[in-house]
């Protein structure tokens with residue numbers, strides 16, 4: 001499902017869908033960009049959480065543009081512009097060939113923010129191995145640096161994503177990060193939404209995020225393996241000082257998070273039966289399992305990810321990892337979850353990754369980031385969609 005579906009446009013910021021004829025345009029000329037010519041844009045300000053009065057002032061919006069070869073004439077200054085904006089939130093629409101939403105869902109503390117941040121970091125560093133270039137629009141680049149990169153460099157712990165207040169506008173509270181990946185044919189815009197885990201706890205809050213989950217090309221469901229009693233008990237036996245930071249928080253079960261996700265899609269799209277969006281089930285914090293003498297499994301899962309190394313996606317490696325994890329889940333008495341996931345989704349793969357590479361031992365300082373296998377679920381999706389070899 002792309003951005004252009006029956007000539008309808010899906011905004012990657014607010015996830016509203018509307019006919020192409022409803023698109024607005026923003027003037028991009030030097031004249032309309034002069035500070036004396038800027039106009040207050042309350043819609044944009046609201047959707048982007050802008051409070052500063054000066055920042056609310058933006059170039060003129062053309063509401064009745066008649067596009068010719070992708071350009072419209074500004075009714076204020078007379079110059080042409082090709083900058084399309086969303087009629088609902090006034091965000092600039094990506095001018096790329098396709099728009100792909102990747103939903104990252106999981107409970108609070110399951111590792112979503114570390115996952116998104118370190119995945120982007122790996123993609124920026126290594127996508128060229130697949131002959132692709134990667135570029136982030138200015139606003140996303142800034143978000144990536146502020147939210148993730150600076151913390152990684154300065155060894156500070158990522159702040160907890162704020163849950164939006166009731167009825168708050170989730171887009172402004174939590175802007176998604178967009179990144180453009182170009183191969184030798186097309187440029188595709190990938191939207192990563194790193195939402196507060198609280199959103200997925202119950203169905204009523206989940207409604208905020210229903211449009212974006214329902215329109216996503218893939219869902220990455222992150223699960224914290226420490227939630228498995230067999231895993232936590234082993235870690236505690238091996239190291240009585242093992243502190244599990246999120247210990248006191250109440251956790252939804254894997255089954256609940258999975259079923260909430262499935263139910264939201266069904267009620268939003270008015271569908272029934274197996275869901276046709278590929279589901280990657282990713283176990284985070286895998287370093288804890290590999291570093292534990294009694295939990296450490298045999299098999300390829302402990303080897304480094306081969307895909308970037310070889311510049312080619314290895315289906316064998318991916319299938320082996322997935323069945324190894326299924327085996328571990330059966331061993332840990334989580335067979336029911338595996339069956340449920342396969343009942344609800346047509347395509348399911350299991351992954352294990354470590355975003356950080358080690359445990360955060362203090363409240364304030366984070367170790368050097370040494371990610372392992374964070375890229376695997378995303379590369380699987382690219383491969384499945386035939387975007388990479």
Ligand SMILES: Nc1nc2c(ncn2[C@@H]2O[C@H](COP(=O)(O)OP(=O)(O)O)[C@@H](O)[C@H]2O)c(=O)[nH]1
Nearest residue numbers: 109110111112113114285354355356358359360
């Ligand atoms: N050992 C280990 N801990 C991790 C890893 N990723 C995240 N964590 C821990 O899990 C906590 C929550 O991660 P975060 O990404 O903020 O979770 P979110 O609430 O789902 O966004 C972090 O503060 C870390 O303590 C990892 O790769 N390894």
Ligand SMILES: [Mg+2]
Nearest residue numbers: 112113160161
């Ligand atoms: Mg978070």
Ligand SMILES: [Zn+2]
Nearest residue numbers: 011014086089
């Ligand atoms: Zn929008």
Ligand SMILES: [Zn+2]
Nearest residue numbers: 027032074077
């Ligand atoms: Zn103008």
